[in-house]
Ligand SMILES: Nc1nc2c(c(=O)[nH]1)N[C@H]1C(S)=C(S)[C@@H](COP(=O)(O)O)O[C@H]1N2
């Protein structure tokens with residue numbers, strides 16, 4: 001028995017940490033002083049001696065809640081992005097502080113009192129809206145995922161779901177439909193494109209077909225029940241459900257209507273991808289269907305017996321229709337159970353009961369959306385788009401290899 005197991009033995013209430021006299025704060029207790037005042041005192045594990053929570057008054061409520069100190073999900077960061085720990089999450093809403101981030105020039109600080117959004121160009125009545133103006137319009141609340149079109153990594157066996165495809169997250173967004181603002185300014189019938197411009201140091205700009213503006217684009221000022229986070233575009237951002245994350249311009253300050261696209265940097269030198277015969281595809285907005293098993297996955301080690309294979313599936317084209325699971329490397333497929341509600345353009349949780357009897361296994365998931373689109377393998381992607389397809393819009397089926405000892409490794413595609 002190792003040290004940890006010993007600590008978990010019933011009847012053994014004193015942790016190793018206490019025996020070692022660890023000085024970390026164990027609890028905050030409230031004591032009544034001799035004058036009747038309630039005073040707070042932080043006590044250490046060593047002072048506490050016992051780990052029975054029924055014997056100590058717990059800390060009082062705080063102004064903001066905290067995560068259990070035993071849970072430490074973290075984003076994996078680089079200088080320009082951070083990735084959601086998909087393997088640590090349950091359900092489908094990403095806690096706001098774990099939402100992936102992608103900034104081309106950092107997170108700007110914007111005073112909501114100085115914020116404005118101007119809509120001009122091919123409109124009857126150019127207007128500038130303050131944040132308060134935006135909040136006065138009829139609001140909408142909607143759940144959908146965001147995903148960077150560069151959301152794919154591979155190359156080694158020791159990769160987690162977060163490392164492979166953590167550039168996707170899901171929130172409940174609240175804001176005003178862009179169509180509401182389009183009516184307010186009177187978008188001219190001839191206008192077929194609009195430019196969305198951010199007020200970060202990148203002054204990010206993207207051209208978007210006006211039809212998306214009429215259909216389901218929104219200007220969001222809230223995320224998961226509170227003001228949108230600075231990292232997500234505070235105080236307001238454009239959101240284009242199901243489209244590549246880059247088009248959902250954050251810190252949105254300007255929308256201009258026109259009858260042609262602007263050919264900005266983000267839609268010419270970036271966010272384009274090779275297709276066959278040396279051709280380049282541009283304005284590839286829609287995120288195709290994808291899924292990933294988040295349990296079991298690297299770096300977990302499984303035990304023999306029954307378990308729930310779990311994961312998420314999503315599609316920018318609509319609802320997830322079906323998720324299929326294979327545990328034999330793709331020879332046979334079984335239908336996973338989808339967790340209700342299955343929403344349009346939203347992460348959808350799936351589960352599949354499986355008994356691991358020992359021995360090697362290869363677990364795969366494959367998403368099929370309501371349009372009939374089937375998540376491809378890397379081989380199929382290469383066949384369809386050629387070897388020079390670049391790094392955007394890669395949504396291959398992900399495989400996990402279960403070793404004889406139960407360790408799970410990622411199987412890099414080739
Ligand atoms: N103004 C502005 N908008 C932006 C970006 C940016 O750098 N500046 N990054 C884009 C990219 S590439 C993505 S994938 C998403 C990321 O949104 P998130 O950071 O809220 O996850 O925002 C997009 N909108």
Ligand SMILES: [Mo]
Pocket residue numbers: 102147148149150245246
């Ligand atoms: Mo992105």
